[in-house]
Amino acid sequence: MPMNSIQKTLPFYFRLSDKPLFGCYHEPPANRRRQVGVLICQPVGHEYVNSHRALRQLANRFSEAGFPVLRFDYYGCGDSSGNTEDSSVAQWLKDISAAIAELRRRAGVFRVCLVGLRLGAALAVLAAAQRRDVESMVLWDPVVEGGKYFADLCLLEKEMLRFRAKRRRTEKVRDGVEILGFQWPRCLISEVESISLRTIAGGFAKNMLVMQSDLSRGGDCSQDQLDLCATHLERRSLEAPEIWRPTVDGSLLVPAQVLQAVVSWSSEIHS
Secondary structure (H helix, E strand, O other), X not given: OOHHHOOEEEEEEEEEOOEEEEEEEEEOOHHHOOOEEEEEEOOOOHHHHHHHHHHHHXXXXXXXXXXXEEEEOOOOOOOOOOOHHHOOHHHHHHHHHHHHHHHHHHHOOOEEEEXXXXXXXXXXXXXXXXXXXEEEEEEEOOOOEHHHHHHHHHHHHHHHHOOOOOOOOOOEOOOEEEEOOXXXXXXXXXXXXXXXXXXXXXXXXXXXXXXXXXXXXXXXXXXXXXXXXXXXXXXXXXXXXXXXXXXXXXXXXXXXXXXXXXXXXXXXHXX
């Protein structure tokens, strides 16, 4: 393989005031580098763990296509600093802004595409609505209503208890609960439940792709849900596994068809 086509992946920490965040930068091959950076906004909790492999491969595919890519962990999540008790939606939106600035600085680009999965997609929309300078967005099975999202998490916890050898109630965590091994403080639950993309003012992105998987469930977005959020909005539906949900054997699924569709759309938009 020629030296100028080799991908480089660099794990590092960057700072948001006194709150170091962990990031992983994917440098594209020099011979096909694009002037648009991709920021991947990950989900949280068990959905972060279950989708980690797929999002890492998505970053690799973006990088192979010439995009500088940054994956990162929100404050209080993953390998970033902070504790879950200190997490908040407001803080995570600041983290996204800090990550955009870091991506622009490190890659030497101005234009940015936000790619979010599940709650990460909802956070990406909230962050973009505040900034009004995001070039494009990909929302992969976005959480539209935070209340429904958290209710589904609680239902999944109850379902998982049936498969555990030792039954127990959902563990209380100070002023909150534990769901699928992750702590959810009451204040964070309240903030997440208040999220509603139906109330977001539009016009903050030039191009947007809403990717829906598992057609049998009907998806979480109504037909006109995000129409006003972008100048050009496209929806695609592919029958694919819900990679953020726990699997029976604990394997981490990678929906290659979805990854290819996302990268192809972005490459076309930013050709």
